[in-house]
Amino acid sequence: AQKVTQAQTEISVVEKEDVTLDCVYETRDTTYYLFWYKQPPSGELVFLIRRNSFDEQNEISGRYSWNFQKSTSSFNFTITASQVVDSAVYFCALSEGAYNTDKLIFGTGTRLQVFP
Amino acid sequence: DAGVIQSPRHEVTEMGQEVTLRCKPISGHNSLFWYRQTMMRGLELLIYFNNNVPIDDSGMPEDRFSAKMPNASFSTLKIQPSEPRDSAVYFCASSRLYSGGRGTGELFFGEGSRLTVL
Numbered sequence: 625a626q627k628v629t630q631a632q633t634e635i636s637v638v639e640k641e642d643v644t645l646d647c648v649y650e651t652r653d654t655t656y657y658l659f660w661y662k663q664p665p666s667g668e669l670v671f672l673i674r675r676n677s678f679d680e681q682n683e684i685s686g687r688y689s690w691n692f693q694k695s696t697s698s699f700n701f702t703i704t705a706s707q708v709v710d711s712a713v714y715f716c717a718l719s720e721g722a723y724n725t726d727k728l729i730f731g732t733g734t735r736l737q738v739f740p
Numbered sequence: 741d742a743g744v745i746q747s748p749r750h751e752v753t754e755m756g757q758e759v760t761l762r763c764k765p766i767s768g769h770n771s772l773f774w775y776r777q778t779m780m781r782g783l784e785l786l787i788y789f790n791n792n793v794p795i796d797d798s799g800m801p802e803d804r805f806s807a808k809m810p811n812a813s814f815s816t817l818k819i820q821p822s823e824p825r826d827s828a829v830y831f832c833a834s835s836r837l838y839s840g841g842r843g844t845g846e847l848f849f850g851e852g853s854r855l856t857v858l
Contacts, residue, residue, distance in 0.1 A: 668849040668850060668851045
């Protein structure tokens, strides 16, 4: 069965620190997708990134970067030089198969607090 | 552009009452999802629709829960009768399917409906 584990319940950092959010997944499928979503205090989840199981290249978008390692079934998210506006709950998610891409299974989330 | 619109934003009701949550997806999106978020269970997928047709309702807790999508621009999630354990934030999300019915996984969420059942 598919499962997403975010072992870090809450992380607190001071502004400008780098922070890494961990995500470990379980799946029996060879084709799957991994996602990160952000839930700011306003409540709605916001899509950040999607990776498919055949693309292990790391990705960087501004201060955000993602490290996908199939060998350890991990898809970690790093924020460089964190800012107060990064404070939110971050969810890692998984979907299996080539045609169920939208059926997401979410982890329990990591609450990130960035203090000034 | 308008995002996913949910109503009501907050609902407080008494056990046994009927609750109806409403969702208007983003225009042009043809998939719609209902999620429930609680501290204990996190984010759970309740049901999703493709082109107004329910595809997977395996996450619906029990017969007290029902969801409909009468047209492409409207969906409801109904709980009857409600119980205190139904207290949660209910999210609606929508997405666009590629031709051939494949999704992207990029879901657009509403701000949620916070339900409290006393």
